[in-house]
Amino acid sequence: MTVTFVELTAHREADGWIVGRAPAGPFVALPDLGMETIELLSAGRSTAEVHAELHRRHGEEVDVAAFVASLDRIGFVARIDGRPGATVVQPRPSLPWLRSGHLRWLVRWPAAVVWCAVVLAAVVLLVRSPERRPGLADLVWADSAALVLLVDAVVASVVISLHELGHLAVARAFGVPGTVTLSTRLTVLVAQTDVTGAWALPRRRRVLVYLAGTATDLLVAAGCLFGSLGFAADGTVATCLRAVVLTIGLGALLQWALFLRTDGYFLVQDVSGCRNLYGDAGRLLRFWVRRGPDPRPGLPPRERRFVSGYAPFMAVGAVLTVGAFVVVSVPVLVRLLVVAGGDVARGVSGPHWADLADGVVGLAVLAAFHGTLLWLLGRRLLGAVRRRRGTT
Structure with missing residues (x-):
C-alpha cells in the first residue's frame, strides 16, 4: 500500500513534532517515530517496506497500516493506492481579504513599543486621577433601564468584536487563517476565533496570538480613558466611557477563567506543554x-x-x-x-x-x-x- 499525503507542515518541539494540514489544521503531536514514518511514506515506500525499515532501524513492530488509517481519518492523506483519502472540510476564514502583508507591522517591535507606552500612560492616568476610575455605578448611566441595556449590549458586542479581531489580525499577520464564530462556554455566550493553524507556528508566536485579544482590550480601554479627559468627570459621556472600560475589565476576568477554554486557558495549556x-x-x-x-x-x-x-x-x-x-x-x-x-x-x-x-x-x-x-x-x-x- 502506497500513500500520498496532502500538504503538511511540521516543526520540532521539545517533546516531539507538531504536524498538521496547512494552513488551518487539524494538527497532531507525534513522537520522532511517527514523523519518521511519515517521511518514509512520503518518499514513496509502501507500508510493508516502511514497516520493515522501522523494524531494522529500531527493532520495533510498528503497525504502519493502522497509523495511515488514523492519519486518513483526520484528512492528512490525499491518496491511498491511487484512491482518494478522506475529505476534511476546513473552516472558511473570516475577513479573507486581510492579508499577512497588511498586518505584519502588528507583530514588529515599533507596534509593541507604542502599545506599551499607551497602556502605561493609561495606568498613570488611573493612579493620578481617581475621579476617572471606573466603578459599578458607572454601568447605570441613564434613568431608562431599557436604554442602558440596549447601549450596553451594543458596546459589549463592539468590544467583543474588537477582541476577536485582535486574535484574527495577529494570526493573519503570521499567515494563519482564522474563523470567528459564536459559541458557548458552559452557560456563557462567547465569541471565539478558531486559530488552529497557529500550531504551525513556534510557541513564541502562538503565545502572541493567544494574548492578542487581551492586548486589544487594554488598548481600547486606554483610548476610552484618554477620551474621557475631554469631558467633565461626572458628565454622561465620561460616565459612559468609564462604563466601557469596566465592561472590558469584566470581560478580561472571563478570559482568565482557566477552567473554561478561554484565552488564558490556551496560554496555560501551551506553556505547560499539554x-x-x-x-x-x-x-x-x-x-x-x-x-x-x-x-x-x-x-x-x-x-x-x-x-x-x-x-x-x-x-x-x-x-x-x-x-x-x-x-x-x-x-x-x-x-x-x-x-x-x-x-x-x-x-x-x-x-x-x-x-x-x-x-x-x-x-x-x-x-x-x-x-x-x-x-x-x-x-x-x-x-x-x-x-x-x-x-x-
Missing part, C-alpha cells in the same frame, strides 16, 4: 465517576501531572459557573423580564409611549441574547446526542 488539557481532564473526570478509561497512562509524565491537578480545578469551576447561572443569572433575567413586561403593559393601557418603548426594547435585547444562548446550547446538546448514538 496538547489537550481540557479534553484529557474531562476524560479523567469521567474515569473518576466510572464512566470511561483512565487517560493518564497514555500521557507523558509532565502532562499527567498537569491533567491530574487541572481536572478537580476544572470541575469546581464548572460547578460554580453553572451554580452562578442558576442562583444569580436566572433570577436577574426573570426580574428584567417582569420589569420589561410591566413597562409594556403600562404603555399599552396608558398609553405611555416612553414606557412602551422601554419595555419593547428591553424584551428585544433579552430575547436576542438569551435566544442565541439557548439556540447554541441546544445545537451543542443535539450534536452530542447524535455523536453518542453514532458510537453505540
Whole structure:
C-alpha cells in the first residue's frame, strides 16, 4: 500500500513534532517515530517496506497500516493506492481579504513599543486621577433601564468584536487563517476565533496570538480613558466611557477563567506543554465517576501531572459557573423580564409611549441574547446526542 499525503507542515518541539494540514489544521503531536514514518511514506515506500525499515532501524513492530488509517481519518492523506483519502472540510476564514502583508507591522517591535507606552500612560492616568476610575455605578448611566441595556449590549458586542479581531489580525499577520464564530462556554455566550493553524507556528508566536485579544482590550480601554479627559468627570459621556472600560475589565476576568477554554486557558495549556488539557481532564473526570478509561497512562509524565491537578480545578469551576447561572443569572433575567413586561403593559393601557418603548426594547435585547444562548446550547446538546448514538 502506497500513500500520498496532502500538504503538511511540521516543526520540532521539545517533546516531539507538531504536524498538521496547512494552513488551518487539524494538527497532531507525534513522537520522532511517527514523523519518521511519515517521511518514509512520503518518499514513496509502501507500508510493508516502511514497516520493515522501522523494524531494522529500531527493532520495533510498528503497525504502519493502522497509523495511515488514523492519519486518513483526520484528512492528512490525499491518496491511498491511487484512491482518494478522506475529505476534511476546513473552516472558511473570516475577513479573507486581510492579508499577512497588511498586518505584519502588528507583530514588529515599533507596534509593541507604542502599545506599551499607551497602556502605561493609561495606568498613570488611573493612579493620578481617581475621579476617572471606573466603578459599578458607572454601568447605570441613564434613568431608562431599557436604554442602558440596549447601549450596553451594543458596546459589549463592539468590544467583543474588537477582541476577536485582535486574535484574527495577529494570526493573519503570521499567515494563519482564522474563523470567528459564536459559541458557548458552559452557560456563557462567547465569541471565539478558531486559530488552529497557529500550531504551525513556534510557541513564541502562538503565545502572541493567544494574548492578542487581551492586548486589544487594554488598548481600547486606554483610548476610552484618554477620551474621557475631554469631558467633565461626572458628565454622561465620561460616565459612559468609564462604563466601557469596566465592561472590558469584566470581560478580561472571563478570559482568565482557566477552567473554561478561554484565552488564558490556551496560554496555560501551551506553556505547560499539554496538547489537550481540557479534553484529557474531562476524560479523567469521567474515569473518576466510572464512566470511561483512565487517560493518564497514555500521557507523558509532565502532562499527567498537569491533567491530574487541572481536572478537580476544572470541575469546581464548572460547578460554580453553572451554580452562578442558576442562583444569580436566572433570577436577574426573570426580574428584567417582569420589569420589561410591566413597562409594556403600562404603555399599552396608558398609553405611555416612553414606557412602551422601554419595555419593547428591553424584551428585544433579552430575547436576542438569551435566544442565541439557548439556540447554541441546544445545537451543542443535539450534536452530542447524535455523536453518542453514532458510537453505540
